[in-house]
Each structure stands twice: as C-alpha cells, then as structure tokens.
Amino acid sequence: MSPIPSTTDTLTIREMCEAFAVTPRTLRFYEAKELLFPIRKGTARLFTKQDRARLLLILRGKRFGFSLEDIRQLLDMYDRDGSNEAQLQRTYDLGCDRLAQMEAQRAELDEAIADLKIQLAEGAASLAAFRRAAAE
Amino acid sequence: MSPIPSTTDTLTIREMCEAFAVTPRTLRFYEAKELLFPIRKGTARLFTKQDRARLLLILRGKRFGFSLEDIRQLLDMYDRDGSNEAQLQRTYDLGCDRLAQMEAQRAELDEAIADLKIQLAEGAASLAAFRRAAAE
DNA sequence: AGAGCGCTTGACGTTAACGTAAATGTAACG
DNA sequence: CGTTACATTTACGTTAACGTCAAGCGCTCT
Incomplete structure (x- = not known):
C-alpha cells in the first residue's frame, strides 16, 4: 500500500488536507495555536472526528472574517458547554460580546454599502450624460 | 501668531490632520505612496485643495474596502483622463464589483450572526438549567 | 543497504497600513 | 540667546495567517 489510507477513523495530515483543501502548514499552525488537537502517534499526527468537526x-x-483567536474562543464555547456554571457564564458573555461586535460590523457594512450605492448612482448618471452627448 | 494659520488656501499638516481626523504619519505615508502631492515649501508640506479632494x-x-494601491490606481486614472468615458466606465464597474463583494460579505455575516445567536440560546438554556438545579 | 517518499520541527520571510522612536531642523516667543 | 513647540527624515516595530526553506527522521520498495 502507498500513502497509508487511514485504517481507523482517523485521517493522516495529507488526507486531512485533501478533505478540507488546506495545506499541511495550516494544520500544524492550527495545532500550534491550539485550535486542533490531533493524536500524536510517535511524531505523526492523526486527526480524529472531533478535529474534523x-x-x-x-x-x-474564517469565511466570516473572524480572527483565529476569536474562533478559538468560539470553539471553546462549542465544546465545553458541559463544564461548571461559572465557566459557562463566562463563555456565554464572551459570545454576547462577539455578537455585539458582529452586529456593529454589520451596521458599518450596511452604511458603506448604502454610500457606495449612492456613488454608483452618480457614476451611472455621469455615464448616461456622456452617452446622451455622444448620441447627439 | 502661533501655529501658522494657513494664510492662503493651503493647509499645514496639522490643519490637514484635524480637518480629516488622520495622523501626520498617515499623510506622510500617503505622500510616500504617491497618493498625495503636497507642495513642498522648503521641507514643509502644504496641502492644496486638490490634496483635500x-x-x-x-x-x-478605504471605507469601501479598497486597498491603498487600488485607490492609487483609480486616482491616477482620473488624473490622466478624468473625463474619459471608458475610464469612468471602468471605475463604475470596479465599484459594482466591490458592491457585490460587500453584499456577499454581509450575507455571510448575517448567517454567522444567526448561527451565533443559536449557540447563545443554547448557552442560555444550559445556564437556566444549571440555575433550576441549584435552586433546589 | 540504498533510494526515495512523506512527515517532522524549527525558524525566518511576507503583506498592509501605519505606529513609534531617534536625531535633527526651524520658526516664533520672551 | 534659550526654550518651547512643532516639523522633518530615517528606519525599525507591529499584527495575522500562513509561506518557504532547511535539515533530519522513519518507512517502504527493490
């Protein structure tokens, strides 16, 4: 057999990369940043179902534009919701803060979009004027 | 008189900073990047009406999310042939592209906000359960 | 045993848009 | 003339999210 086709339900780094279209560097980086925790068989990494999730x-x-640090905190919220109450409360508050940031961001984005639409309307008017002049 | 109150219709770097809420560093940076071309009276900078525009x-x-390099190219195009229809069309098209990107970004953001709200609702439920348990 | 992958761990490189510090200049006030 | 208060240039620092070597280990195929 060639490149070790994951015998169990764990994936090698290469399989993981292909499955998610990321580079090995990215996976190692995420591990270093404590976003992923692959099993270490010797020096090799084995990515579990949890890692895939x-x-x-x-x-x-990332597609939403969150920083990896934000994501790490959110992930903590996703899996440790079975811990103690204080911890859960802290996580919940963190999520609320994050939500507020996101909504503020959306407000800014909406404003920018509205402004850009105005600019585009003016541009369209200029173009129309050009064409009327040329059509004379 | 203290800090040289622009005698003509040019602004000193400080006046410019106050007028636009930017730092001196930013203005010098923009000049180095060839985005602005203040008159150099000796070593000092004098920002004209054109610079302000x-x-x-x-x-x-920047609010629309263009990079400084993008902006420089757009400004240069306008400097060379500001009243050229093809040029205006090009700028308009770029604006439309950007608008599409921004609206896509907003859609994703809305989705993320919705997801996070779900997570928060679950967190709130867990907290409530904790408290009901603690209440007895 | 030797060749050749693929994986591993460092560790420095990259890009954007400035921040910040250091050394120096210069204009006006007193 | 000295001090204050800006100004200027030069150049290194910052942050995020990886990219890109470099050098070595561990299997496997032959």
Whole structure:
C-alpha cells in the first residue's frame, strides 16, 4: 500500500488536507495555536472526528472574517458547554460580546454599502450624460 | 501668531490632520505612496485643495474596502483622463464589483450572526438549567 | 543497504497600513 | 540667546495567517 489510507477513523495530515483543501502548514499552525488537537502517534499526527468537526467550524469562521483567536474562543464555547456554571457564564458573555461586535460590523457594512450605492448612482448618471452627448 | 494659520488656501499638516481626523504619519505615508502631492515649501508640506479632494476620495475608498494601491490606481486614472468615458466606465464597474463583494460579505455575516445567536440560546438554556438545579 | 517518499520541527520571510522612536531642523516667543 | 513647540527624515516595530526553506527522521520498495 502507498500513502497509508487511514485504517481507523482517523485521517493522516495529507488526507486531512485533501478533505478540507488546506495545506499541511495550516494544520500544524492550527495545532500550534491550539485550535486542533490531533493524536500524536510517535511524531505523526492523526486527526480524529472531533478535529474534523473543529476544522469545519474554523474554516466557516474564517469565511466570516473572524480572527483565529476569536474562533478559538468560539470553539471553546462549542465544546465545553458541559463544564461548571461559572465557566459557562463566562463563555456565554464572551459570545454576547462577539455578537455585539458582529452586529456593529454589520451596521458599518450596511452604511458603506448604502454610500457606495449612492456613488454608483452618480457614476451611472455621469455615464448616461456622456452617452446622451455622444448620441447627439 | 502661533501655529501658522494657513494664510492662503493651503493647509499645514496639522490643519490637514484635524480637518480629516488622520495622523501626520498617515499623510506622510500617503505622500510616500504617491497618493498625495503636497507642495513642498522648503521641507514643509502644504496641502492644496486638490490634496483635500484626493484625501476625501482616499478615505472614502478605504471605507469601501479598497486597498491603498487600488485607490492609487483609480486616482491616477482620473488624473490622466478624468473625463474619459471608458475610464469612468471602468471605475463604475470596479465599484459594482466591490458592491457585490460587500453584499456577499454581509450575507455571510448575517448567517454567522444567526448561527451565533443559536449557540447563545443554547448557552442560555444550559445556564437556566444549571440555575433550576441549584435552586433546589 | 540504498533510494526515495512523506512527515517532522524549527525558524525566518511576507503583506498592509501605519505606529513609534531617534536625531535633527526651524520658526516664533520672551 | 534659550526654550518651547512643532516639523522633518530615517528606519525599525507591529499584527495575522500562513509561506518557504532547511535539515533530519522513519518507512517502504527493490
């Protein structure tokens, strides 16, 4: 057999990369940043079902423009909701803060979009004027 | 008189900073990047009406998410042939592209906000359960 | 045993848009 | 003339999220 086709339900780094279209460097980076926790068989990494679930969430978070640090905190919220009350409360508060940031961001984005639309309308008017002049 | 109150219709760097809420560093940086071309009276900078118009466009472009390099190219195009229809069309198209990107970004953001709200609702439920348990 | 992958761990490189510090200049006030 | 208060240039520092070597280990195929 060639490149070790994951015998169990764990994936090698290469399989993981292909499954999620990321580079090995990225996976090692995420591990160093404590976003992923692959099993270490000797020096090699084996990515579990949990790691796959986490990576899915990481990539989604990135598409939304969150920083990896934000994502790490959110992931903590996702898995440790069975801990003690104080911890859960802290996590919940963190999530609320994050939500507020996101809504503020959306407000700014909406404003920028509105402004850009105005600019585009003016541009369209200028273009129309040009064309009327040329059509004379 | 203290800090040279612009005698003509040019502004000193400080006046410019106050007028646009930017730092001196930013203005020098923009000059180095060839986004602004203040008159050099000796070593000092004097910002003309043109510079003010350009800075306004720069700041607006930044709000729309254009990079400084993108903005520089747009400004240069306008300097060379400001009243060229093809040029105006090109700028308009770029604006439309950006608008599409921003709206896509907003859609994703909305989705993320919805997801996070779900997570928070679950967190709130867990907390409530904890408290019901603790209440007895 | 030797060749050749693929994986591993460092560790420095990259990009954007400035921040910040150091050394120096210069204009006006007193 | 000295001090204050800015100004200027030069150049290194910052942050995020990896990219890109470099050098070595561990299997496997032959």
